[in-house]
Amino acid sequence: MSDKDLCQKWLDLSDNELDTSTINDVLGAITDDLWVVAAVADRVIDDPSLLHDLLGIALKRSQGTVERLQNSLAFQDSQESAFGGQGSSSVHVDDDMVSYFRENSSDARICVLRSVLLDRKDRVETFMEMSPANVAAHGESEAPTERDDDPWIDAADAETDQQPQRAPPLSLSSFLSQSLVDSACLLATRESFGPLQILFKRYGSSIWPHRLTILAFIPTHLSPLYYQEVLPKFDLSQDEEYRSPVQAWRTELDWTENPSVQVALSTAGYDAPQSRFSTHSADEARQPMSSQELASWYRQRIQTILGSTGMVDVALSMVQHAASQGIPELDELGEELSLLFRLVYDAQAAAEDGPEDDWTLEQWKSMDSLAVIHAMLALSTPQTVVADIRKFVSPYLFVLESRAERAGDPNPNLSLQLLNDFILGAPLGIVARIFEDSKPTLPLRHRLISDNEDMARLALACLYGSNSVDEWHIMGQIFECLPDWTGASGDEDFEDAVEMTITSLGTYVTPTTARPKCTPSDLYLFFRPLPLPPLSRALDILDVHLESGEILSRWDTPAPLRWFLQSGNDKNSQRARAVRMARRPGTNHALHGQSDWEWLLEDMLKLCRTNDSGLRGAFGLLSQAEILSIFLSGLLSTGQLDIAKSLLRSKKSTLSLDDRVVEEICLTSSREFYDNASSGNCNFGDMKLAYDCLSIPVRSETVIREQEFIEATSRIASFNVETRPGIPLSPIEVRLTKDRLSLVSRVLSSNNDAYKYKEVILELVDKLGFRGHAVPHVKALAMIADTALQVEDFAQAFETSETMIDTVSHLCSSPDISQAELNDAKEVCWVSCFQLGRQPEFPDVEKKLRLLGHALEFCPADRLPEILMVWRRLEKDDIAQRLEGGTKAGGGRQHGFTVTSAQNRTRQPGAIVPSLASRLQNIHLPASPLVMADSAAIADTFSRVASKFPFSKSRPQARPNQFEGDSQGQSRGEDVGWPSLDREEVSAQATKALQRGIGWLIGADE
Structure with a gap:
């Protein structure tokens, strides 16, 4: 296949289709070195082993070109001896080399790509070294261990376990594509140390200047033991930061990596598309930090940890590492x-919700x-406080002394002073436990408080400065721990000084306005200058006071x-407390019988006595007789009357009082019960107690009167007298x-x-205090x-x-x-007789005349005309009725009086007139002023007399026509009742009667 086909085949291969044989078959057959190097540089795969082989092929294909250029170019090599060296401060630019690279772009590109591939190969090898297996093997030889000379080894729990190793938190392609500083920051964030x-x-050499960034x-919550190897270290010999040597993959730079070649290119x-020699950022620290800078960095790091977490x-742990x-x-x-660690993680570790505060x-x-100190002992209990002081407070006090x-x-007294201040503000339970661990019988080195006199001062200040009223057992424990200075005394003058103290x-x-409350610290200032004799005397007094406090x-x-x-010199205060003691038998010891009350009396007497040392008890200013009186009063106030009688009449009882004193106490208690009673019935409740109290003393006139008053009150209550409706x-x-x-009046009106029960009412009057x-x-x-x-x-x-x-x-x-009393009685009597004698509804004329006669007998002289006027009118009506009755009978018999002479009057036996006539013979009538008496004065007199009778308006009234005038068909001379007479009529009738004379009233002819 041609190079063109092979190149296309390489381009068509995906990363998943690459393997070692394919790489060798395709790239090995391509003859164009530049294309092979560029193709390898252009392809980045995540398989480090395969990428390492791929980079090896490209570097091998570029090796010939580099050797040729190195030999052909006239260049004075100044390579560094080690990768990562800093080189000279300035790099010489070779113009011939620059011209060559400009004329031979193929060679120049191979040089650039070779330098890139060399860096990539180093990174691939680094990435392979960062695999979990290699890191674990590396860590086995460099695992952090605890130092025997760590000065803070006891302050925190050392963390020797390393984090479990994981694969790097980034892919190979990311590691190759981003800067090393970014990769390092990512590893620090992901805790891949x-x-x-x-x-x-x-x-x-590349990332060390960025170490602080x-x-x-690194997360601040992590212990520095996890990343202590990357933390700044200190070179003591140089007095600056220690810089670890770099272990680069290659000890010498490749020719293409030479700074001069890089500059020429x-x-x-x-x-180069990526350079390891990028410009440093502003926060770089290229030079090692000094010792002061290191310390400042560690302090800042610690502040960051505390502030964020x-x-x-x-x-x-960070400061320990430093x-x-x-x-x-x-x-x-x-x-x-x-110290803060001990406070947060030891002293307050027992808190249910963690430490009491977010400490900073x-x-x-x-x-x-x-x-x-208070924070360190905030959760301490009496059982743990001593151990906590030794564990937390003592080291802290040692540090304070060292700093000073x-x-x-x-x-030297700083520790003692602070410990004393804590004791003065601590609860008594805590104080008692500290004193138990400071007993004089213990070895001196084991005592928390070693000075005996200081112990006494602290105890006196804590006890007398405490507000507790229910911790007498604990107070007793504190006292038992104090030293015994029996026999410590001075001369007579010094004894007087002690008493004054x-x-x-x-x-x-x-308490005063300036100091409302005397605290233990204030009392400690008082006791602090006292020498041994006053302290010993104060402890003796404390012993008496503790015993008295337990009794109270x-x-x-x-x-x-x-x-x-x-209250030592305040008799009133002692008396008030004794009264409370006698009247409020404690709920802690309920009184069930006479023996318990005898126990109370014994304790009260004990508090008023003086002991063998001449010290008085809590009631030392009260005499025994006063205590007995207070006790009896308290006993009666609780209603224990039978016990009081038994104690008073028993010859063996301590309760022996004069009869007069007993009577006074019983009267006071009776009146107290009486005043607090809700009902006047003396058969139950407080009123019964008030009555029964008076059966205890010897009977006297005063006791009898008080008993009768209670009986009268009960009698009033039986009549259902109301103060308001309901x-x-x-x-x-x-x-x-x-x-x-007025109470009698209220009874009658209610x-x-x-x-109808006259005798009952009169008895009520006697019992209300009017007997005799x-x-x-x-x-x-x-x-x-x-x-x-009024009820007729x-x-x-x-x-x-x-x-x-x-x-x-x-x-x-x-x-x-x-x-004066006689005049008062007469006035009441004649007014009452006159009221009944002038009532027209009262049919018995003879009785009415008798009443009017007595009214004339007892009334003052200036009231005679009014009464005589009514008497005459009543007599005329009686004569008329008798004549009328005699005519009807046919015998013409006259009943009553004649109007001609007293001798011609015939009267039934018991007639009132002769008696009245004999009485009127001696009456001296006043002159004309009396004859002309004004009706207003008469009305005023009766009004004044009637006012002495506080009758209720609610009592039954007479019939409506009882006081009506002549219009109701009554006879011309009939008495119509005093309220219905107007002023003119009364005056005219009285004047007319007296002008005619009153001789006929005494038997003379008309």
């Missing part, structure tokens, strides 16, 4: 990352030392320890009523039949009579009036009553 390392080894493509117009372990290379100025960063290096650096020394400002401590813990907590009246200091009158309202007789007082009885009787009158029960009204009259009559002869 084995192939990337081979690429650096074979083409270091390539490294930037380019000048002649034959540029927050993975402290990866950043720590430290293993000897790169300086990274020690402090390594310390920071190591900037945040870490901005935190103060105490905040770092390096900075020229050593502080303790007193000032009570003032110090009292047992009975559900807990107080923080600082309260014992504040709301019963409460006991507290009864007690607060100033005029207790019940239609209450007036006659005037209130008179007023009560007047109320009963008025109520009976005239018999009951008259009977009650009779009782009232007898009572006032006895008062008149009693020497024990004052004139």
Whole structure:
């Protein structure tokens, strides 16, 4: 076949049809070397072995032309000794060679294509070396191992396992068509570090200046242990970056690759389609970095890792690698990352949702030392806190001390100060565990707190600065860990100074405007300058306070320890706490019987005693008698009356009080129950307790009066008296009523039949506090009579009036009553009698005349005309009725009085007039001013008297026609009731009657 046919056959062959025999049969038969070389350069296949053979054929066919040109052209060879050498800074241009290439284009093209094929062959061999099998074999000899001298080997878990090797993440055709830098960046992105390392080894001269750009493509979340071989290294001898030697495939350049030949070809117009000597980009770093530049690059890389991923372990691995290379100025960063690593991955690893915060290096650096310690121990428990301090806090404190020394400002107390600050702010459970690991009995090297006096100061500050009221067991554990300085004392003056110090401590813990709360840190400043004797005394006081606190907590009246200091000289505060203790038996220990109450009393007495060291308890300012009184009051307030009686009457009981004190306490408790009662019924509830309380003390007049008042309240409640519609009158309202007789009025107005039980009402008056007082009885009787009158029960009204009259009559002869009280009783009596005696509906004239006669007897002199006017009218009506009755009987018999003379009057036995006449003989009538008395004054008098009867408006009223005038058909002289008389009529009648004289009233002839 001709070359033309063979060439066409080659062009017609697809890549899948190519094999070694076909290549040799077709290309080997073509005689045109240039065409064969160009055909091979034009065909790129993805089979590296087949492509390698194909390139071998083309290079062999071009070898003769290159040898001929090398021998024929007058050229001074200045080849580099190794592939990848930098050559001279400038390349000489051979004009003869340029002219030759211009005149012989075939040779020039073969030279250009040969240089391209040589580079392609090297890349094919590199690609074949990057296969998984070759990379694994290469990695076996260069696998990263842990260094024994790694200064941070304990800070993170070393990752010694390499990534599983994979095929390069690009095809052969892509690898051949793109630049080596692009391929390296792709390998870095796809985490193909084995192939990337081979690429650096074979083409270091081309891609090494771009190493920083390539490294930037490596994912930041990967541990540097995976790609440590491609990271920058440090040459300690040169104090600069170490540059690994390049292992090129060919040690010498081909003649066509000589820079001078390449320049001549380019000048002649034959540029290579792809050049390995492309112009470098702006971010190239052709020269090795200095140690400072290396350290800066690693710091920037660590910042990038932390900023993009927050993975402290990866950043720590990076600084560990840099430290293993000897790169300086990274020690402090390594310390920071190591401590931050311990915080994030160890101290907070137990958190359910991971670390409590998204930690950053900037945040870490901005935190103060105490905040770092709190963060390291944030998840610590009392069981783990000591181990956590030794594991996390101690290394951190060691680093801080080392830095201070390096900075020229050593502080040997820095660790102790920071640890103390943490203890002062920690919960008591944590503090107790730290103190248990600092007991004086432990070897000094094993103690977290080695100074005994400092332990005492910390304990006092933590306990008295705590707000806890339920951790007495833990407080006791802390106290048990403190040193024992028994016998530590000074002279007398020093003892006084100690007592002054303790007193000032009570003032110090009292809240003020400037310091509302005294914190443990504040208290530590107070205790810090104290020497041993005051500290020892303070611990003794602490022991007493802890015991007192447990007692108070047992009975559900807990107080923080600082309260014992504040109340040391405050008797009122101690009394208030004792009252709470007696009144609020604790839920932690419910009181079920007398023995429990005796236990409470024993504890209260214990708190008021002074111990053997002369230290007073929580109630040290209260006497035993005061404690007993408070206890009894509390016992009664809980309703345990039977227990109170038993304790008071038992000879073995500690509860021994004077009868007067017992009476006062029982009265106070009774009144408290009374005031809190919701119902006045004394048969149940608080009212029953109020009544039963009064059975405990010895009976006295005061106790009896209080009992009767409770009975009166219960009696009022039985009448269903209401303060508002539907709301019963409460006991507290009864007690607060100033005029207790008004309660009687409310009883009478609230019940239609209450007036019928006169004895009950009078007994109620006695129990309301009026026993032995006659005037209130008179007023009560007047109320009963008025109520009976309004419901037209005239018999009951008259009977009650009779009782009232007898009572006032006895008062008149009693020497024990004052004139003011007597006048008050008389005024009530005559008004009540007058009210009933003038009622037209009351049919019994004889009883009405008797009532009016008593009204004349008890009324003041200026009221006689009004009463006489009504009495005369009533008498005339009675005479008229008697005459009318006698005529009808036919005997003309007169009943009642005659109008001519007193001697001619005939009267039934018991007639009222003779008695009245005898009484009126001694009445001294006033002169004309009385005769002309104005009806307005009369109305005012009755209004004033009636106002003393607080009758309810709701009681039953008389019939509507009870007080109607003459228009209702009544007789001309009939009394129509005081409210219906107008002022003119009253005045005229009174004046007329008195002008005619009143002699006829006393038996004289008219």
